[in-house]
Amino acid sequence: xxxxxxxxxxxxxxxxxxxxxxxxxxxxxxxxxxxxxxxxxxxxxxxxxxxxxxxxxxxxxxxxxxxxxxxxxxxxxxxxxxxxxxxxxxxxxxxxxxxxxxxxxxxxxxxxxxxxxxxxxxxxxxxxxxxxxxxxxxxxxxxxxxxxxxxxxxxxxxxxxxxxxxxxxxxxxxxxxxxxxxxxxxxxxxxxxxxxxxxxxxxxxxxxxxxxxxxxxxxxxxxxxxxxxxxxxxxxxxxxxxxxxxxxxxxxxxxxxxxxxxxxxxxxxxxxxxxxxxxxxxxxxxxxxxxxxxxxxxxxxxxxxxxxxxxxxxxxxxxxxxxxxxxxxxxxxxxxxxxxxxxxxxxxxxxx
Amino acid sequence: xxxxxxxxxxxxxxxxxxxxxxxxxxxxxxxxxxxxxxxxxxxxxxxxxxxxxxxxxxxxxxxxxxxxxxxxxxxxxxxxxxxxxxxxxxxxxxxxxxxxxxxxxxxxxxxxxxxxxxxxxxxxxxxxxxxxxxxxxxxxxxxxxxxxxxxxxxxxxxxxxxxxxxxxxxxxxxxxxxxxxxxxxxxxxxx
Numbered sequence: 110x111x112x113x114x115x116x117x118x119x120x121x122x123x124x125x126x127x128x129x130x131x132x133x134x135x136x137x138x139x140x141x142x143x144x145x146x147x148x149x150x151x152x153x154x155x156x157x158x159x160x161x162x163x164x165x166x167x168x169x170x171x172x173x174x175x176x177x178x179x180x181x182x183x184x185x186x187x188x189x190x191x192x193x194x195x196x197x198x199x200x201x202x203x204x205x206x207x208x209x210x211x212x213x214x215x216x217x218x219x220x221x222x223x224x225x226x227x228x229x230x231x232x233x234x235x236x237x238x239x240x241x242x243x244x245x246x247x248x249x250x251x252x253x254x255x256x257x258x259x260x261x262x263x264x265x266x267x268x269x270x271x272x273x274x275x276x277x278x279x280x281x282x283x284x285x286x287x288x289x290x291x292x293x294x295x296x297x298x299x300x301x302x303x304x305x306x307x308x309x310x311x312x313x314x315x316x317x318x319x320x321x322x323x324x325x326x327x328x329x330x331x332x333x334x335x336x337x338x339x340x341x342x343x344x345x346x347x348x349x350x351x352x353x354x355x356x357x358x359x360x361x362x363x364x365x366x367x368x369x370x371x372x373x374x375x376x377x378x379x380x381x382x383x384x385x386x387x388x389x390x391x392x393x394x395x396x397x398x399x400x401x402x403x404x405x406x407x408x409x410x411x412x413x414x415x416x417x418x419x420x421x422x423x424x425x426x427x428x429x430x431x432x433x434x435x436x437x438x439x440x441x442x443x444x445x446x447x448x449x450x451x452x453x454x455x456x457x458x459x460x461x
Numbered sequence: 462x463x464x465x466x467x468x469x470x471x472x473x474x475x476x477x478x479x480x481x482x483x484x485x486x487x488x489x490x491x492x493x494x495x496x497x498x499x500x501x502x503x504x505x506x507x508x509x510x511x512x513x514x515x516x517x518x519x520x521x522x523x524x525x526x527x528x529x530x531x532x533x534x535x536x537x538x539x540x541x542x543x544x545x546x547x548x549x550x551x552x553x554x555x556x557x558x559x560x561x562x563x564x565x566x567x568x569x570x571x572x573x574x575x576x577x578x579x580x581x582x583x584x585x586x587x588x589x590x591x592x593x594x595x596x597x598x599x600x601x602x603x604x605x606x607x608x609x610x611x612x613x614x615x616x617x618x619x620x621x622x623x624x625x626x627x628x629x630x631x632x633x634x635x636x637x638x639x640x641x642x643x644x645x646x647x648x649x650x651x652x
Contacts, residue, residue: 292624310624381593382593382594383593383594383595383596385594386544386545386594386595387544399544399545430496432495432496433496436495436496437493437495441596441598441599442496442596443596
């Protein structure tokens with residue numbers, strides 16, 4: 110027994126330490142309510158901590174109130190006092206009156222605490238949902254099974270563009286998001302910045318975000334939407350305004366022309382195979398809107414809605430057999446010859 | 462007594478066999494193949510596009526399209542029909558620039574393989590060729606859906622609703638049309 114416990118002891122300790130560390134990193138990560146990066150998330154986390162603290166205190170009090178009489182009874186039984194052999198069931202008017210007061214007091218305290226929660230959550234809900242009235246940057250987000258289409262609409266058509274799964278916003282400025290869906294109900298949730306908002310087909314809902322510090326914040330679809338719901342992530346990239354507008358100018362431009370012979374061949378492969386049926390590359394005849402816009406796919410950090418890092422190997426695997434990586438997604442397997450595939454990857458990587 | 466017991470046992474066997482049969486049938490209906498080897502993708506080689514040929518005429522071998530019994534494949538076909546803009550000409554089956562697909566007239570044949578060939582090779586007067594642009598299994602899904610528009614597939618598997626507003630009842634409620642040969646309407650011929 111002792112050898113066994115000596116044997117397993119360190120493992121248990123290590124497992125416990127690993128669990129605690131992962132819990133703690135869960136609180137400080139790029140997808141966490143407890144690591145607010147904007148005014149709305151700040152208020153949400155404040156009420157979260159308020160509720161957590163109050164409930165924790167009440168929980169501790171309840172445990173104390175329940176365990177003290179139980180322990181006392183056990184002690185009395187051990188020492189054989191206070192009718193331990195036969196419980197005293199005679200009414201005790203003084204004790205009854207005292208307990209009535211305690212229960213009434215607890216009920217009153219509960220009502221007051223719940224009322225404070227109610228008023229606080231109402232006020233916070235109102236303050237984080239009212240859209241700022243100044244003329245803010247408006248981004249249209251359309252949910253698809255299982256990726257996010259992001260439209261930067263501009264009154265000047267030539268300054269509008271479409272991207273996917275990556276929402277760039279300027280730091281310190283409120284950004285209005287217009288949300289809708291192409292197929293089923295999805296839900297937009299970037300916990301570091303704001304609460305959830307549903308994307309409903311045929312209906313446009315509005316929410317807004319503001320990031321007070323630069324960083325990449327992960328978001329996730331928060332409404333079950335089918336097979337690959339778990340692989341439907343996005344990134345909110347908060348950048349200083351000058352960096353954001355530089356990015357914006359870059360995204361408006363059509364795709365770069367192929368520079369090398371391999372890239373030229375890659376573009377030919379793209380335009381003459383199944384790619385062209387679903388994807389757009391601005392500046393080429395490819396203009397379908399079924400799949401993500403690939404005009405600047407090389408500049409994104411991830412592919413397949415946050416599923417894979419955007420590098421050559423992952424891209425090649427995705428093009429060849431995406432059904433192995435994300436079963437049920439809308440992209441068919443593509444049986445390209447090795448030379449064609451390498452050329453296509455050259456071209457896609459060049460689309461910065 | 463023995464006889465009674467035996468007959469009740471037989472009943473139990475019969476009922477469980479029927480349940481199994483039903484279950485296996487429904488499995489096929491619900492099956493979702495994401496990494497599929499396309500059914501008879503070489504069917505295209507057995508289709509003759511012209512009646513003129515040397516020697517005696519080769520019979521067209523009917524090719525069975527397994528997707529016609531699969532609800533997921535049919536609804537995928539329905540989704541692709543919009544995604545690949547078939548509706549741009551065929552208008553959800555009612556026809557406009559292209560011929561209607563929900564009626565009983567088939568200019569190039571109503572067999573699954575005929576439809577497969579039509580999508581892959583294109584046809585005169587406007588139907589584009591999608592060879593190399595659509596994966597074979599998706600062409601078969603489209604072909605299955607096209608036949609469901611005129612009620613030629615099992616109503617147990619045909620789509621029962623649309624994601625968008627539609628003026629016609631769903632494919633599931635379509636009464637089967639008797640396919641008949643047709644020629645290109647005069648109005649659609651090139652001058």
